[in-house]
Amino acid sequence: KAGVTQTPRYLIKTRGQQVTLSCSPISGHRSVSWYQQTPGQGLQFLFEYFSETQRNKGNFPGRFSGRQFSNSRSEMNVSTLELGDSALYLCASSLGTGGMNTEAFFGQGTRLTVV
Amino acid sequence: TQLLEQSPQFLSIQEGENLTVYCNSSSVFSSLQWYRQEPGEGPVLLVTVVTGGEVKKLKRLTFQFGDARKDSSLHITAAQPGDTGLYLCAGRGGSQGNLIFGKGTKLSVKP
Numbered sequence: 744k745a746g747v748t749q750t751p752r753y754l755i756k757t758r759g760q761q762v763t764l765s766c767s768p769i770s771g772h773r774s775v776s777w778y779q780q781t782p783g784q785g786l787q788f789l790f791e792y793f794s795e796t797q798r799n800k801g802n803f804p805g806r807f808s809g810r811q812f813s814n815s816r817s818e819m820n821v822s823t824l825e826l827g828d829s830a831l832y833l834c835a836s837s838l839g840t841g842g843m844n845t846e847a848f849f850g851q852g853t854r855l856t857v858v
Numbered sequence: 859t860q861l862l863e864q865s866p867q868f869l870s871i872q873e874g875e876n877l878t879v880y881c882n883s884s885s886v887f888s889s890l891q892w893y894r895q896e897p898g899e900g901p902v903l904l905v906t907v908v909t910g911g912e913v914k915k916l917k918r919l920t921f922q923f924g925d926a927r928k929d930s931s932l933h934i935t936a937a938q939p940g941d942t943g944l945y946l947c948a949g950r951g952g953s954q955g956n957l958i959f960g961k962g963t964k965l966s967v968k969p
Binding site: 747749776778784785786787788791799801831833835846847848849850851852854 | 891893898899900901902903906946948955956957958959960961962
């Protein structure tokens with residue numbers, strides 16, 4: 744059974760540009776969550792999608808957005824990139840969501856560097 | 859806001875030593891998960907503890923969930939260089955049950 748696949752693995756962008764990251768969850772998983780990981784802040788929750796609907800959102804500005812498709816694949820978009828957006832972006836998939844106590848399985852992440 | 863505090867933040871030990879890392883909160887969690895993350899990779903799930911007082915063993919790793927379900931610990935016996943990594947605890951919290959992570963314990967095991 745294939746794991747969570749994130750593309751691309753590495754990305755270098757210039758300030759002001761926008762970027763789209765992709766995540767394919769484990770087959771059969773309907774929940775996809777996104778996290779930003781930086782050395783200083785650790786793993787911070789961005790948002791969660793379940794059945795194409797955003798279920799929950801963390802405390803990030805509106806420049807960060809996402810969506811989920813009918814096949815559960817998800818994308819996140821960051822517009823008007825800032826230097827501080829440089830981070831490892833992680834996607835996690837779960838069977839269910841919220842209070843169902845389902846375990847999250849992570850992809851390898853996309854390393855975004857903003858110059 | 860539910861927070862998970864992990865300690866110590868850094869730990870450097872020699873191969874063969876034992877160690878314990880802690881994950882504490884003032885809030886109750888319905889479950890806690892432990893992950894290990896290697897540089898440049900995503901976290902890998904090690905275990906989920908659900909019941910207060912529960913103890914789970916995974917080879918040389920022992921995980922314990924506090925009776926009040928507010929804290930957890932990870933004990934490693936006879937650490938090996940392959941145990942090196944960032945150990946993260948996470949609990950489902952918030953109004954809609956998203957995973958909340960501690961900042962992790964960075965473990966280095968020297969041969």
